[in-house]
Amino acid sequence: MKPAVFLDRDGTIIENVGYLRRLDQIAPFPWSVDAIRALNRAALPVVVITNQAGVARGFFAADFVDETHRALTMRLEAGGARVDAYYYCPHHPDGKVEQYSITCDCRKPKCGMIDRAASDLGLDPARSFFVGDTWLDVGAGRAAGARTILVRTGAGAEEERSLKPPDLSADAIVDNLAAAVSWILLHLRSGDRAIGDVDRRSPI
Ligand SMILES: [Mg+2]
Numbered sequence: 001m002k003p004a005v006f007l008d009r010d011g012t013i014i015e016n017v018g019y020l021r022r023l024d025q026i027a028p029f030p031w032s033v034d035a036i037r038a039l040n041r042a043a044l045p046v047v048v049i050t051n052q053a054g055v056a057r058g059f060f061a062a063d064f065v066d067e068t069h070r071a072l073t074m075r076l077e078a079g080g081a082r083v084d085a086y087y088y089c090p091h092h093p094d095g096k097v098e099q100y101s102i103t104c105d106c107r108k109p110k111c112g113m114i115d116r117a118a119s120d121l122g123l124d125p126a127r128s129f130f131v132g133d134t135w136l137d138v139g140a141g142r143a144a145g146a147r148t149i150l151v152r153t154g155a156g157a158e159e160e161r162s163l164k165p166p167d168l169s170a171d172a173i174v175d176n177l178a179a180a181v182s183w184i185l186l187h188l189r190s191g192d193r194a195i196g197d198v199d200r201r202s203p204i
């Protein structure tokens with residue numbers, strides 16, 4: 001069982017545009033490719049974990065979420081960065097589309113998506129990290145037993161100021177995904193440090 005890095009999508013990897021409904025709204029932050037590539041080089045699996053209640057609300061179809069993730073993958077791969085897997089929750093208890101309008105076990109702050117990823121990919125949440133821009137992300141990461149980092153991009157700056165739920169705290173609050181990745185690489189436990197193939201091949 002390996003450590004991994006779980007990343008929220010909207011407001012963490014890409015600009016938060018509310019409900020993203022068109023592929024041309026996908027806007028990675030300028031540092032996202034380099035930050036994810038650094039995780040790849042450290043041989044840490046990168047797993048996106050995202051609430052997409054727009055499916056339950058009827059704003060877009062589940063297929064569109066998959067299409068979004070294929071498009072994001074292409075953008076990241078153009079810069080040499082790789083996401084190992086995507087998990088999304090299409091549900092919301094107050095949705096309009098019947099099949100998705102349920103109280104599920106995957107919508108963050110629940111940790112169903114992390115648990116599923118851990119079992120699918122052989123990951124150890126207790127040695128992993130969750131990075132996101134809302135307390136829902138921190139709550140989900142914490143529920144799974146991971147260390148958690150709140151970023152100030154997206155909704156994060158406002159979340160930090162005003163909305164912290166009682167009894168919830170992040171292990172770190174940093175400006176953005178690049179800073180979060182630096183924090184993760186500094187705080188990897190010794191047994192979790194792996195050198196990826198890319199590092200072995202590069203000079204110096
Ligand atoms: Mg977010």
Ligand SMILES: [Zn+2]
Pocket residue numbers: 089090091104105106107
């Ligand atoms: Zn769900």
